[in-house]
Amino acid sequence: MAQEKVIKEQKYDRQLRLWGDHGQEALESAHVCLINATATGTEILKNLVLPGIGSFTIVDGSQVSGEDVGNNFFLQRSSIGKNRAQSVMELLQELNLDVSGNFMEDSPEKLLDNDPSFFCRFNVVIANQLTEGTLLRLAEILWDANIPLLVCRTYGLVGYMRIVIKEHTVLLPKSILPI
Numbered sequence: 210m211a212q213e214k215v216i217k218e219q220k221y222d223r224q225l226r227l228w229g230d231h232g233q234e235a236l237e238s239a240h241v242c243l244i245n246a247t248a249t250g251t252e253i254l255k256n257l258v259l260p261g262i263g264s265f266t267i268v269d270g271s272q273v274s275g276e277d278v279g280n281n282f283f284l285q286r287s288s289i290g291k292n293r294a295q296s297v298m299e300l301l302q303e304l305n306l307d308v309s310g311n312f313m314e315d316s317p318e319k320l321l322d323n324d325p326s327f328f329c330r331f332n333v334v335i336a337n338q339l340t341e342g343t344l345l346r347l348a349e350i351l352w353d354a355n356i357p358l359l360v361c362r363t364y365g366l367v368g369y370m371r372i373v374i375k376e377h378t379v380l381l382p383k384s385i386l387p388i
Contacts, residue, residue, distance in 0.1 A: 221233055221260065233260075233261070236260060236262055239262045239263050239264075239333065240263055240331050240332050241257055241262055241266075241331060241332065241335065242268060242333070243267045243268070244268045244269070244334065244335065244336045245268070245271070245337040246267050246269045246281075246293045246297040246298075247277075247280075247281070247338055248280040248363075249338075249361055250335060250361065251283045253337075253359075253361065254267070255304065258302075258304050258305050259304055259305060261308060262308055263308070263309065265298075265308065267294040267312045268294065268316075270292075270315050271292075271293045272291065272292060272293060273290065273293050275289060281297070283296075283300040284296055284297065284300070294313060294314060317339065321343065321347060325350050328350060328356070329350065333357045334351055334356060335361065336359065336360050338361070348373050352375070357372060358372070359371075359372055
């Protein structure tokens with residue numbers, strides 16, 4: 210047990226210095242959902258896998274295309290024709306063996322129709338390249354469940370990100386605030 214803690218401290222040294230033990234514990238207990246394993250979504254998830262999120266699930270009913278391989282570092286030519294969620298999940302898991310990865314081969318629209326509560330089991334949902342109708346349905350479900358939604362959309366080299374979350378107030382003691 211003590212040896213595991215030392216190894217983990219060495220592995221995550223930079224993160225521990227940045228956000229401390231409590232921040233790393235919160236990260237390690239997080240379960241993140243990525244909707245659509247596009248290049249942007251995969252890069253976001255990569256940046257959560259490397260510091261050690263607890264687990265992630267990718268929801269994507271699409272098959273890997275040649276265009277995907279050209280845009281996404283986590284897809285290979287041998288992945289063409291396979292499910293995009295599964296292919297990305299397998300390669301992301303290789304980055305950090307402490308992280309558990311899952312995938313769903315369904316489209317987000319199908320999941321919202323058949324099992325809308327599916328998305329309520331995550332700590333945060335990252336929605337990438339969704340249509341407005343699907344996004345509005347998802348946002349309403351997550352808003353009611355008080356689960357943060359990160360909305361991402363890219364158009365070539367231009368894009369935007371929005372966070373949909375209820376107000377979250379953080380109070381700092383005066384001793385921490387700069388004078």
